[in-house]
Amino acid sequence: MSALNGIRVLDLTAYLLGPFATQILGDMGADVIKVESHEGDIVRGIGPTRSPGMGGVFQQNNRNKRSIVLDLKQPAGRDALLRLAATADVFVHNMRPAAMARLGLSYEAVAAVNAGIVYASAVGFGQDGPYAARPALDDLMQGMSGIAGLYARASGGEPRYIPMAMADRYTGTVLVNAILGALVHKLRTGQGQALEVPMFESLAQGVLGDHLMGHSFDPPLGPPGYPRHLSPDRRPFRTLDGWLCAFLISDGQWRAVLERLGQPELMQDPRFSSLQARTEHSREVYAWLDATFRTRSTEQWLALLGEADVPAGPLHTLESLLEDPHLKAVGFFQRLEHPTEGTLVTLRPPSRWSRTPAEVRLPPPHLGEHSAELLAQAGYSRADIDALVAAGVTVAPRSGDG
Numbered sequence: 001m002s003a004l005n006g007i008r009v010l011d012l013t014a015y016l017l018g019p020f021a022t023q024i025l026g027d028m029g030a031d032v033i034k035v036e037s038h039e040g041d042i043v044r045g046i047g048p049t050r051s052p053g054m055g056g057v058f059q060q061n062n063r064n065k066r067s068i069v070l071d072l073k074q075p076a077g078r079d080a081l082l083r084l085a086a087t088a089d090v091f092v093h094n095m096r097p098a099a100m101a102r103l104g105l106s107y108e109a110v111a112a113v114n115a116g117i118v119y120a121s122a123v124g125f126g127q128d129g130p131y132a133a134r135p136a137l138d139d140l141m142q143g144m145s146g147i148a149g150l151y152a153r154a155s156g157g158e159p160r161y162i163p164m165a166m167a168d169r170y171t172g173t174v175l176v177n178a179i180l181g182a183l184v185h186k187l188r189t190g191q192g193q194a195l196e197v198p199m200f201e202s203l204a205q206g207v208l209g210d211h212l213m214g215h216s217f218d219p220p221l222g223p224p225g226y227p228r229h230l231s232p233d234r235r236p237f238r239t240l241d242g243w244l245c246a247f248l249i250s251d252g253q254w255r256a257v258l259e260r261l262g263q264p265e266l267m268q269d270p271r272f273s274s275l276q277a278r279t280e281h282s283r284e285v286y287a288w289l290d291a292t293f294r295t296r297s298t299e300q301w302l303a304l305l306g307e308a309d310v311p312a313g314p315l316h317t318l319e320s321l322l323e324d325p326h327l328k329a330v331g332f333f334q335r336l337e338h339p340t341e342g343t344l345v346t347l348r349p350p351s352r353w354s355r356t357p358a359e360v361r362l363p364p365p366h367l368g369e370h371s372a373e374l375l376a377q378a379g380y381s382r383a384d385i386d387a388l389v390a391a392g393v394t395v396a397p398r399s400g401d402g
Helices: 019-029 075-085 098-103 107-113 138-144 147-155 166-189 201-212 249-263 265-270 275-280 282-293 298-307 325-329 371-377 380-388
Strands: 010-011 031-036 066-071 090-091 118-124 193-198 243-246 333-338 344-348
Touching: 010 019, 010 075, 019 031, 019 066, 019 090, 019 118, 019 166, 031 075, 031 090, 066 371, 075 107, 075 193, 075 380, 090 098, 090 166, 098 118, 107 118, 118 166, 138 147, 147 201, 166 193, 166 201, 193 201, 243 298, 249 298, 275 282, 371 380
Parallel strands: 010 031, 010 090, 031 066, 090 118, 118 193
Antiparallel strands: 333 344
16 A cells, blocks of 8 residues: 555646656545646657657656546536545646636535545746736746756856756646645544645755855845856866766765875865865865866776775766666566557666555556546546547547547
8 A cells, every 4th residue: 555545636637747746646545636638738749659648758847637528618528527636635737827727627616525635736936926916837947946047157158958857847746746745634623724835936046055155044145056066167077098986975975985096185275174174175176076087997886986985987978877776686677468558668666665565556548548538537427538538528448448
């Protein structure tokens, strides 16, 4: 049994932020019902695929879910959704609140059928600010939060986005945390509540948590910006035969490495004598590290740094990451047999649980694969379901239709 067994999540999210978050809840055992339009989650069409709507990006963010198609613009579709909401613990969406209100699916409308609902809105911007009505997406958030600008400041080049959906995944984790906290409150008191998780504020907190620095005080004691993070030398190091990722932070680590290099006297240098000094003189410190790491091979450095208990590892490419011996040893890459897509590679939940392990139970669903099943569970007869199909409210593939 997993930790969230018995918790039902009604998932109206699309793209990446919301589906990533609800997949985590599904991995923890929640019954996640993915509510989609007739077109389906747009991410279904991204990446290689064996069947329409089953692309690679969709598959990596939508396991452990059941899919139902509902046209929420039709009254019958809204009514069906509210029937499902009546038995749910969590209702989560990433539409703008005004759009949800137009559909008659505001927090107040859903709470009217289920007062204990945890109603989570993943939005671009907090709804009490001037940006409230703006659309948002990962690239925009990386730029507005300062991430892309930090890249330019550190590298001396042009602003760049990190080549992954970091803003979506970071905010998705914030969304999971908020939902879990509200669920604890619900289980203790029976009370539901509305949650708002904005991308902009979530990313701004992450960026400024590192870089507020002197502006943590009023009046400021110095400019914003974490010097070491902004150093152009903060990057993987060249070795005699390749690259190395490593960082020495504590005085003990520095002493251990310098002793092995036969240079213990460097700890007496005022630029190297303490963490504060090394932070203030990060350019000189990185220059020394850069020159020193070039003198030995990557394997030699990994051995020496391992003896000194210094965090160090290889610089992976996507291809070499797939072959990492540690990931293979812990079973990170799991094979999952899909009834129509064949063998899939999925990434196991990274956390370990001694009593209630997270696990992969269900393969990613086809569009509307579980419509009939879920509507029947909500009390609809087969005739009712056929009528909804005929009216274009839902699609309900028969067994074997895919």
